[in-house]
Amino acid sequence: MDYSESFLEMLQFLQLTYKKFPKFMIEVMAENYGIPLKEVKPLMHKFRKEGILIILRDEGYTFTLNKDS
Numbered sequence: 001m002d003y004s005e006s007f008l009e010m011l012q013f014l015q016l017t018y019k020k021f022p023k024f025m026i027e028v029m030a031e032n033y034g035i036p037l038k039e040v041k042p043l044m045h046k047f048r049k050e051g052i053l054i055i056l057r058d059e060g061y062t063f064t065l066n067k068d069s
Helices: 004-018 023-032 037-049
Strands: 053-056 062-065
Touching: 004 023, 004 037, 004 062, 023 037, 023 062, 037 053
Parallel strands: none
Antiparallel strands: 053 062
């Protein structure tokens, strides 16, 4: 099953609510969106590779979304 759409919806919610968010928040919210924990890491990799999810290097494992997403 492809969880990409749910994952993007979740990331957009996090972006609107917090602007930037830590990795653990993505993992916690994934449960609320019905995304299995084993799918989170591959989805994060896919969305980073596509330039949608951006890691803020100076802030550890804190993420934000690309403004074009």
